[in-house]
Amino acid sequence: MSALPACPKCNSEFTYEDGGLYICPECAHEWPVHAAVESAADGIKIYRDSAGNVLQDGDTVTVIKDLKLKGSGGVVKMGTKVKNIRLVDGDHDIDCKIDGFGAMSLKSEFVKKV
Helix, strand or coil: CCCCCCCCCCCCCCCEEECCEEECCCCCCEEEHHHHHHHHHHCCCCCECCCCCECCCCCCEEECCCEECCCCCCEECCCCEECCCEECCCCCCEEEEECCCEEEEECHHHEEEC
């Protein structure tokens, strides 16, 4: 039996392959087979935007939906351009500065590379 990777979302060992995707039956997370191969081969975490483009430090991205800010009550509007991002490990994997809001962290699933 071949060794399939654990689910990156919940770390379940019960993943299975369906076509070009790995699927976790416990949390229903799906991810492409080639993404798991790339990250396993390099040993380096690969950050991707909402469209699947690879993100790197210094990239410029745009926000794809309105994001409510906790604490201040403000909203980062859809289409806001964020320049010179920095990638970090964690739940919110992008550190950046947004004009009018200051320093904050974003999730890569809510941005698109320009």
